[in-house]
């Protein structure tokens with residue numbers, strides 16, 4: 720589903736991503752982990768073609784990341800995604816659907832399905848300004864799901880959320896995963912990653928330290944946080 724082959728990204732003298740290769744298979748729930756400045760967002764930006772690698776290549780569903788068609792089945796939720804507070808959640812989703820060239824009645828049918836998927840039935844008609852951060856994030860995820868993606872790319876989906884909001888997003892991601900969605904997420908919340916994800920990669924200063932199943936990375940008696948600290952501190 721996702722393949723990085725010897726990807727390097729330099730910003731002048733800084734090597735933000737250094738010869739990174741890994742794959743994420745269809746149906747996998749994958750977390751890209753690393754300390755601040757490790758290169759996680761730079762990898763996401765290259766997958767979305769917001770920036771291009773200095774060398775190496777990235778592909779989605781076998782199609783190079785530089786070609787727009789590779790993102791036809793991709794939903795993306797940026798870190799600190801903004802949902803206009805003066806709209807209702809329903810109107811926000813409806814606007815997103817209309818941007819996808821659906822007519823009003825198709826858009827309404829589709830949005831009803833999305834509202835159900837994100838578990839916001841009964842709350843969709845109140846203004847976003849009255850929502851908790853977890854609810855706002857659910858609507859952000861709803862927008863990312865609008866084009867019926869097969870792959871979701873989420874940059875820090877639980878950033879700034881309280882434990883209840885974090886749990887809401889986890890439950891939503893678990894249900895999407897059960898429906899066969901491939902999920903690629905950047906996160907600092909290692910305990911959450913351990914609960915949701917099948918596989919993870921840890922990068923530090925642009926270099927890949929490990930990419931494997933969580934069960935292979937985390938040995939008996941350890942947590943993902945223990946492994947993370949051990950590998951990153953070297």
Ligand SMILES: Nc1ncnc2c1ncn2[C@@H]1O[C@H](COP(=O)(O)OP(=O)(O)OP(=O)(O)O)[C@@H](O)[C@H]1O
Nearest residue numbers: 730733734735753754755756757758759760761762
């Ligand atoms: N446009 C840019 N120009 C110059 N340097 C950049 C640019 N974008 C990122 N960097 C640098 O590249 C490195 C990797 O940044 P990146 O944002 O990918 O890290 P990150 O792992 O996502 O960090 P965080 O967890 O803090 O979001 C950092 O040193 C950052 O300062």
